[in-house]
Amino acid sequence: xxxxxxxxxxxxxxxxxxxxxxxxxxxxxxxxxxxxxxxxxxxxxxxxxxxxxxxxxxxxxxxxxxxxxxxxxxxxxxxxxxxxxxxxxxxxxxxxxxxxxxxxxxxxxxxxxxxxxxxxxxxxxxxxxxxxxxxxxxxxxxxxxxxxxxxxxxxxxxxxxxxxxxxxxxxxxxxxxxxxxxxxxxxxxxxxxxxxxxxxxxxxxxxxxxxxxxxxxxxxxxxxxxxxxxxxxxxxxxxxxxxxxxxxxxxxxxxxxxxxxxxxxxxxxxxxxxxxxxxxxxxxxxxxxxxxxxxxxxxxxxxxxxxxxxxxxxxxxxxxxxxxxxxxxxxxxxxxxxxxxxxxxxxxxxxxxxxxxxxxxxxxxxxxxxxxxxxxxxxxxxxxxxxxxxxxxxxxxxxxxxxxxxxxxxxxxxxxxxxxxxxxxxxxxxxxxxxxxxxxxxxxxxxxxxxxxxxxxxxxxxxxxxxxxxxxxxxxxxxxxxxxxxxxxxxxxxxxxxxxx
Numbered sequence: 001x002x003x004x005x006x007x008x009x010x011x012x013x014x015x016x017x018x019x020x021x022x023x024x025x026x027x028x029x030x031x032x033x034x035x036x037x038x039x040x041x042x043x044x045x046x047x048x049x050x051x052x053x054x055x056x057x058x059x060x061x062x063x064x065x066x067x068x069x070x071x072x073x074x075x076x077x078x079x080x081x082x083x084x085x086x087x088x089x090x091x092x093x094x095x096x097x098x099x100x101x102x103x104x105x106x107x108x109x110x111x112x113x114x115x116x117x118x119x120x121x122x123x124x125x126x127x128x129x130x131x132x133x134x135x136x137x138x139x140x141x142x143x144x145x146x147x148x149x150x151x152x153x154x155x156x157x158x159x160x161x162x163x164x165x166x167x168x169x170x171x172x173x174x175x176x177x178x179x180x181x182x183x184x185x186x187x188x189x190x191x192x193x194x195x196x197x198x199x200x201x202x203x204x205x206x207x208x209x210x211x212x213x214x215x216x217x218x219x220x221x222x223x224x225x226x227x228x229x230x231x232x233x234x235x236x237x238x239x240x241x242x243x244x245x246x247x248x249x250x251x252x253x254x255x256x257x258x259x260x261x262x263x264x265x266x267x268x269x270x271x272x273x274x275x276x277x278x279x280x281x282x283x284x285x286x287x288x289x290x291x292x293x294x295x296x297x298x299x300x301x302x303x304x305x306x307x308x309x310x311x312x313x314x315x316x317x318x319x320x321x322x323x324x325x326x327x328x329x330x331x332x333x334x335x336x337x338x339x340x341x342x343x344x345x346x347x348x349x350x351x352x353x354x355x356x357x358x359x360x361x362x363x364x365x366x367x368x369x370x371x372x373x374x375x376x377x378x379x380x381x382x383x384x385x386x387x388x389x390x391x392x393x394x395x396x397x398x399x400x401x402x403x404x405x406x407x408x409x410x411x412x413x414x415x416x417x418x419x420x421x422x423x424x425x426x427x428x429x430x431x432x433x434x435x436x437x438x439x440x441x442x443x444x445x446x447x448x449x450x451x452x453x454x455x456x457x458x459x460x461x462x463x464x465x466x467x468x469x470x471x472x473x474x475x476x477x478x479x480x481x482x483x484x485x486x487x488x489x490x491x492x493x494x495x496x497x498x499x500x501x
Contacts, residue, residue: 002028003026003027003028004028005026005050005061005063005161006024006026007024007026007046007049007061008060008061009024009058009060010022010023010024010058011056012049020042020045020046020056021216021217022058022059023217023218025221027161028192028208028209030188030189031193031208032184032195032207033192033193033195033209033210034194034195034203034209035194035195035197035210035211036203036211036212036213037212037214037236038198038236038237038433039404039432040403041215042216043196044165047196050076050163051070051073051081051083052070052072052073052075053073064080064160077157080158080159081161082154082157082161082163083154084151085165086166086167086170089150090138090150092137092138092139093138095135096133096135096138097121097135099138099149099153100121100153101156118134120156121134121156122134124156125148128155128182128185129178129181130182142498143170143175143291144175144179147170147171147175147179160191161191161192161194162186163196164193164195165196168199168202170292170459171291172291173490173491174491174494174495175498180202180205180206183195187208195207200229201229201462203224209221209223209224210222210224210227212236214235214238219235220235236434237434237435239435252281252282252283252284253283253451255279255281255315256281256317256453257314257316258278258279258313258315259276259279259313259314260277260312260315261275261276261277261311262276262302262311262313263275263276263311263312264298264302264307264309264477271310272295273298273309274476274477274478275312276479278455278472280422280454282421282452283452284453284454285444285445285454285470286453286468286469286472287456287457287463287465287467287468288455288464288472289461289464289471289472289473289493289496289497290497291459291475294476295474295476296426296457300336300338300339300424300455300457303329303334303424303455304326304330304336305328306344309322316329316333316421333422335422335424335447336423337411337415337425337428338426339430341411345408346399346411347399348399348400350399351396351398352381352385352390352392352394352396352398352399353378355410356384356410356413358414359414384413384414388410388412388417388443390413405435405436406436408428408436408440409439409440412428412440419447419450419452422453422454422455423444423447423452423455424457425456425457426458427457428456428458429441429460444456456468461493461494465485469485470482470484471484471485471488471493473493473497475497475498481496
């Protein structure tokens with residue numbers, strides 16, 4: 001197997017931060033090669049260097065044995081390097097055909113001969129099992145279909161090496177399976193593929209080899225047949241993962257959250273929530289599964305009072321809170337881990353100690369009469385930093401100076417430490433590393449065992465399966481199915497997530 005790509009001693013710095021340091025990567029012709037690492041490990045930076053979006057501060061790139069000097073992504077595309085970003089670069093109002101040929105006229109010398117183009121593109125799509133309607137508007141396609149358009153576009157432009165950045169983040173299990181089938185056919189046909197991911201299961205399933213990055217450096221390059229998920233996790237985080245300890249009995253208490261016929265309309269009258277009814281009991285986790293953008297954010301924000309319901313009722317511990325303010329809802333014992341920790345969870349310019357009391361700063365013991373009791377506030381911060389393993393230069397460090405995982409730990413610590421009646425956790429581990437994920441999962445289980453009702457909203461099916469006692473599936477703002485953990489079936493849930501139940 002010939003080598004198509006060699007990246008030799010690549011270093012890239014942003015100020016004093018080494019995003020990549022002395023990275024070596026070799027990709028063979030016709031292989032699927034995973035670039036594996038936690039968020040912030042340097043995966044996307046390295047691929048942006050390869051794609052000409054960043055210039056390396058040190059190192060060399062050889063593609064098909066020629067040394068490259070990439071000045072832009074156009075240089076990379078012209079050489080046969082394609083990249084499919086996590087957020088697709090498509091224009092929704094144009095057709096599939098228009099999106100594929102956009103910007104190609106000059107270099108292809110095209111006088112648009114539509115039938116000829118359609119035939120060429122259809123042949124490429126058919127060859128790799130990706131039939132798509134070329135006349136459809138991209139905005140009318142599912143996320144999985146849009147991804148196919150991106151792949152066909154790269155192939156039509158002559159890609160020999162395809163970089164895919166977290167390609168399954170927005171797909172149902174069935175769409176993921178279809179994508180992997182396509183990638184395997186492409187590799188068999190001689191295409192080289194670099195798969196950027198943090199999902200160990202996917203690496204083991206579809207990749208031939210894997211290069212693991214940690215803190216901008218390569219920790220291991222290994223054939224997938226010679227490794228396993230546990231070993232790869234150790235290469236990623238530098239230690240063994242700890243199994244979650246759970247109490248043996250799972251005792252469900254009284255209903256804490258009862259939602260009846262809940263709907264929400266946006267400013268333009270479009271329904272983002274449609275007649276949702278749910279119950280979450282004390283001592284259980286109800287997981288809400290679904291592809292991103294199907295009303296999950298709105299569901300959480302209506303419950304906590306950030307948005308107002310158009311119709312329906314929300315009961316907390318038997319009391320109607322549908323019209324209550326955020327402050328009233330928080331005081332009644334609701335903890336909220338929001339999807340966007342920067343926008344909704346933290347004040348980034350405030351210190352760690354200030355963020356840890358954001359919802360209680362006005363109460364005793366943190367405040368006595370007009371003044372804050374900084375001795376109590378500082379002791380509380382030190383206790384929380386220790387108990388929740390928050391890595392910080394100190395309690396006075398600004399929240400923005402912490403890594404994403406440690407920022408998330410501050411939010412989780414604040415919300416869970418108060419022993420809430422109801423904990424709403426939305427994408428609680430998005431953008432955090434395996435070590436922090438493991439810790440957050442343990443804290444959610446502890447909250448449940450302490451009697452909290454937990455509403456877990458996540459697009460990660462493995463997380464839903466791992467933590468939930470019951471699972472409901474949301475699609476286009478409505479609940480399309482519910483099941484017990486014992487009935488968990490990834491295929492069935494995947495079909496529901498796509499609206500085909």
